[in-house]
Structures are given as structure tokens and as C-alpha cells.
Amino acid sequence: MNNLIIGQYFPGDSYLHRLDPRSKLISVFILVCIIFIANSWTTYGMLFLFTCISVAASKLPLRFIYRGLKPVFFILLFTFIVNVLSMDGGKPLIDYGVIHITSGGLVFSIFITLRITIIVMITTLLTLTTPPISFADGIEVLFSPLKKIKVPVHEFALMMSISLRFIPTLMEETDKIMKAQAARGSDLSTGPLRQRMKAIVPLLVPLFVSSFKRADDLAMAMESRGYRGDVGRTRFRELKWSSSDSIVLVLVIFLVTALILMRIRGI
Amino acid sequence: MDIIFNQLTHLYHPKTPFERIALKDINLQISSQSFTSIVGETGSGKSTLVQHINGLLKPSSGSIQIGSISIDSRKKVSNLKELRKQVGMVFQYPEHQLFEETVLKDICFGPINFGISEAEAKRRARWAIKQVGLDTDILSRSPFDLSGGQMRRVAIAGVLAIEPQVVILDEPTAGLDPEGRKDIMSLFKQLHEDRQWTTIMVTHSMEDAAYYSDQMVVMDKGTVAMHDSPENVFIQIEALKKLGLDLPQSMQFLRLFYAKQDLKVIKPVFSIEDTADEIIRALKTVRKG
Numbered sequence: 001m002n003n004l005i006i007g008q009y010f011p012g013d014s015y016l017h018r019l020d021p022r023s024k025l026i027s028v029f030i031l032v033c034i035i036f037i038a039n040s041w042t043t044y045g046m047l048f049l050f051t052c053i054s055v056a057a058s059k060l061p062l063r064f065i066y067r068g069l070k071p072v073f074f075i076l077l078f079t080f081i082v083n084v085l086s087m088d089g090g091k092p093l094i095d096y097g098v099i100h101i102t103s104g105g106l107v108f109s110i111f112i113t114l115r116i117t118i119i120v121m122i123t124t125l126l127t128l129t130t131p132p133i134s135f136a137d138g139i140e141v142l143f144s145p146l147k148k149i150k151v152p153v154h155e156f157a158l159m160m161s162i163s164l165r166f167i168p169t170l171m172e173e174t175d176k177i178m179k180a181q182a183a184r185g186s187d188l189s190t191g192p193l194r195q196r197m198k199a200i201v202p203l204l205v206p207l208f209v210s211s212f213k214r215a216d217d218l219a220m221a222m223e224s225r226g227y228r229g230d231v232g233r234t235r236f237r238e239l240k241w242s243s244s245d246s247i248v249l250v251l252v253i254f255l256v257t258a259l260i261l262m263r264i265r266g267i
Numbered sequence: 268m269d270i271i272f273n274q275l276t277h278l279y280h281p282k283t284p285f286e287r288i289a290l291k292d293i294n295l296q297i298s299s300q301s302f303t304s305i306v307g308e309t310g311s312g313k314s315t316l317v318q319h320i321n322g323l324l325k326p327s328s329g330s331i332q333i334g335s336i337s338i339d340s341r342k343k344v345s346n347l348k349e350l351r352k353q354v355g356m357v358f359q360y361p362e363h364q365l366f367e368e369t370v371l372k373d374i375c376f377g378p379i380n381f382g383i384s385e386a387e388a389k390r391r392a393r394w395a396i397k398q399v400g401l402d403t404d405i406l407s408r409s410p411f412d413l414s415g416g417q418m419r420r421v422a423i424a425g426v427l428a429i430e431p432q433v434v435i436l437d438e439p440t441a442g443l444d445p446e447g448r449k450d451i452m453s454l455f456k457q458l459h460e461d462r463q464w465t466t467i468m469v470t471h472s473m474e475d476a477a478y479y480s481d482q483m484v485v486m487d488k489g490t491v492a493m494h495d496s497p498e499n500v501f502i503q504i505e506a507l508k509k510l511g512l513d514l515p516q517s518m519q520f521l522r523l524f525y526a527k528q529d530l531k532v533i534k535p536v537f538s539i540e541d542t543a544d545e546i547i548r549a550l551k552t553v554r555k556g
Contacts, residue, residue: 179323180364183356184425185348185380202376205366209411 009131014059015244016129021138023245027252028126035115037259042267044114050255051118051125058129068124069117076113083109136161137237147230154230162218170211177206268334268353268433268465270297270320275329277315289315291489292329297482302459302466304476304497307486308511313469314359316486317435320467321354322347333433352381355431359438361422362415370396370413370421371406377429388428395424399454416447423451427458434459436468440475452479477501477515477537485510498535517542521549528553 011017016024031047038044055065069076089104127135140157147153178188181202188199277290290312297303305313318324319331322338330339336350358364367373371392378388393403399420405413410421426434436455440448456479459466470476476483477497485493485500487510493500501507501514504522514522517536525533528549536545 176358177364179318180356180358180361182323183321183351183354183358184364184377184429185351186376187347202364202366206363209366210363 010060010064010128012059012129014057014129016054016058016125018242018244019129019248020239020241020245021130021134022142022239022241023248024126024130025135025138025142027248028122030252030256031122032119034256034259035118037263038115039111039263040267043259043262044111046255046259047118048114051121054125055121058125060125060128064128065121065124068128069120072116072120076116079116080109080113083112132164133161134237134239136164137235137239141239154233166214169214170207173210174203174207177203269299269332270334270433270465270467271295271332272316272319273330273332275319275326275331277312277319277324278327281327288489290319293491295484295491295494297465297467297484299465300463301482302456302480303468303482303484304480305467305469305484305486306471306473306476306512307492311486312489313486314437315489317356317437317467317469320433320435321351321356323356348381352429353431354433354435355426355429356435357423357426357437357439359441360419361426361439362418364425365410365418365422368409369407370410373410373421374406374425374428377425381429391428391430392424395427396421398427398458399424400450416443419443419447419451423454430462431464432462433465433467436466436470438469438471440470440472448475455479473501473513473515474517474537477517477535485512497537501535501537502533504533521545525549 031050035047038047055062084101084105085099087105087108088100088102090107091103092100093103093106094101130138136157139160140153143151143153143156181199182188186199186202188196188203272293272295275290275293276288279285279287279289293316305316307313315324319326319338320333325338326340328340330337332338333350333354336346338350365373367376371389374392374395375385375388378391379385383391392406396403396406401417401420401424405417405421410418413421423439434455439455440451443451452475455466455468458464466480468475468480480497483493483495483497483500484491485507492510493503493506501518504514507514513519515537517539518533521536521542522533524546525531530549530553534545536542
């Protein structure tokens, strides 16, 4: 249960940690889109280099980046193999029965794999260097223009921060109830699949009950402290846009322009 | 059943940056049919210790022996079910584990998991519900319609119905009113004697530990600091203070009373009755002097 990396902020004080969540979110969004423009060794190389520099700037142990990549490792391998076998073009390298491997197909497969790797690395980097709460704050601010067309942005952001806040609580609770039911002879971790599926009910029912109860308590606590939604509400955590945020955005825009130009010129 | 901890160490999150020693080199023998209270500050390893007794946690090194079953860090425990059938565990806030449509089904959940026939499980459920002081009418109701105190009793009945020989109580009275506390504790004491349980209770209440148990284990930072009878533990006032523990209220009162009467002696006295006797005795000595 402890190797779940989503929402697992790794505390630190690096350049990336200090950035405003808004600039990080915008940059990641742009980069994930722009990856689809890359189509050559140079362009992929540039993007990969940029990612590596970001990883270095985050001062995170490489192990954590690796842990983010591990769950998608099979997807990577699968995509690579499927593409290598199905894409044609260039010189034939291996031609043995059903197995056709061409140089063009090989290059294309490497590109696709690299593309997914970069996307996963960048998003992992975002969640590792941004505390979940400021992540939710950043999203709320970025989507706030939608309030004009009556989208409940504040409520969505609140829902997001509340659910993020309660993930550890829920995990603790799950562990506790699992143990309590195990002590009564119901075991989730052993036995045939059918039996294990049945053992999930005694776990889920108490979890639902306590979650609803907790939600009720939380609503009561918020109301008793005068919570009345978004209107006229000031913020406890103010987001601060600093010069380094501008620098990062300029760098990203520069990278995007370069990539687009190179794509047009066919480099 | 004797329970023997043999150089048992438990690590949380081993081999990660979050590694933490929860229990360190525990050597402890809890003898059969004793009523042992485990006390200690929050985070001293009380719950971790008792969770080893029914195999919910495995030792990182060392071993634990429960009757004829032994668990160590290496092998996969095959007779876990047999162990859990003999070692019942009442968790903190046990009412959180209720899930069935009716009280009867919920109480039968444990016994049926352990391979008891349905008829026998129902018979046990009726017996257990009477033991915890509830009416058999309640068996057909939904556990979620009951009051908090009733839910707690139903959850306890669910453990009783397994008919364990060793019973672990993890703060069984947390969150109950004074009357409920007393009822539940006397119920456990009664069952302990009637069914010849080996009872192990984790508690923050020095009064309960002093009054109900015959052995006490004092935990401190993952080690056993003391293991003795309540009388011998509570006489070590200074040592207890260093471990962050109080005296039972009866002794706190007597201590202050003696100090005001310029008497030095302090005896381990736990019940209201004994405290009254002790005051009379002390007053008599004062008058004589």
C-alpha cells in the first residue's frame, strides 16, 4: 500500500519545489501537448534533455522517479513490441516468419516509448514536488475564469482537496478494518479468488459507513465555523507568482516555438 | 495457553527511508490464564505487540510462541486460521467492524469463517448476546439501528462467539460512559474467570489496569520496561513518572492525603473499598501519634 506514488508529495526545497503550482501546471500541460509535435531524434532529444534537467532541478532521489515509471513499465514494453512488429518503413532488419522488423518501425517504436516515458516522468515530477493542497489551489485559480459560466470551480477544488486530505485516513481505516475482519477469520490475502471476492464485503461496508459518518462530521464542523462557500472568501494560502515562475514559462514557450519551427522545417 | 515472545523485533516499512523500529528485542512470557494489562505512552508499541499474538503482524526478527503455534520472520504461517480461532481480538472501537444486515448474521460471521456449523453458530450467538447483557430480540435487528453502546456490545459478542481461549482487548472501554466502562470491564473479568481465558488488555486507564489485572507490562519506546504484578509496578512511583505514566486515582489521592498528614508510606491500593480502609487506618495512626 505504501508504493502508491500518486499524490505522494516528497518534501524538499529545490527550484521546482519553490515554483508556484500554477506555473508548474501550465508548463506540464503545455509539455504534454507539445510532445506530440516531436518527430525526430533532435526534437525528442531536446524534450528528453529538458525533462532530465527538470529532474536534476528537483533534487529528488532518482529512485522516486523510477518508482513513478515502474507501474507503466509493462505498458511501455507492450507498446514498444506491438509497434516494432506492426510498423513498416525503411530497411528490413529482421525477416523471420511472422516477425518483420524494419529500421523505420524500430525508430518509430523508440519514439513512442520515449514519448510515454517523458509524459510519465514530467507528471510524476509535478506530483512529487507539489503538495496536494497547493496543487488543488493552483487548479482552482487556473479554472476560475469558468466561474463566469457558472461552473462550480471552487466546489470542485474543495472536493479535490478534501479527498486528497482523506486518502491517508482512509488507508489507515482500511488497514484497521482488514485486521479486525482477519481476526474474525476472514482473509483477503489467501484462499481462492471467489472466497477473496466475498471477503471484500465485510471490508467495504464498514468503510462506507465510516466515510459517510466522517463526511457528516466534517460538514458540521465546517458549518459551525461559518463556511458558506466561495463568495467573499479570502485565502489562507496565497499563491505567489515569482520571477522564477516567469522564467520557467518563458523557457517552456521557447521550447515550444523551437519545436514547432523544427517541425515545419522538417529537422 | 502460554504466550512467549523471543527476541522479537518489529520494523515498520523495512528497507525504505521511512523505516522505524516499533518493537525492539522483546522477551516476554505471558502465562496461561493470567489477566495481563499492557500500558505505556502513545507510540510505545502496545498495539503492535498484541497484534503479533494472533498473527496480524509478523515479527521482523525473533519469534513468538502461542501455545503450540510458533511464528517467526521466515516461514509463511500455514495454521493462521487455527491460531486466530484460539486468539480472539477486540479492537479499539470494535463497533466499526459491523457490516451484516442483522446482528445475528454479524455475530455468526466469525464462527462460520472458522468452520463452525450454522446451527452451532446461531446457538453461540444467542449465548454471546446474553453474555454482553443484551436481549435476544436484538438479534433480528440491523446493527446500524443500534445505539453506540449496543453496537460495541454486539461487536464484542461477535468475538465471544468464536469461543477463543486467549482474548486480546485493545482499549475496550475507549469512548464509553463511566457506567458502560464498568459494565464492560466486569463482563470481561467475569468471562476471564468463567471461561479460563488468558486475557491481554491494552489500556490507558491505570485504574482498570490496577483493579482488573494480575500482571502488568509497561512498554517504553518499543521495549518492555517492567513486567510485574500491579502492586509491584505502582509502588515504583518515580520510575513510572519517567515513563510518562500516572498512578491510579486511588493512589494519587492517598499520596496527597499522606503528604498532608506528614506520613511517608504509600501502599498499592486500587479499589474504593480498600482506599477507605487505608484512610481509616492512617487516621488511627495519626491520632495515636
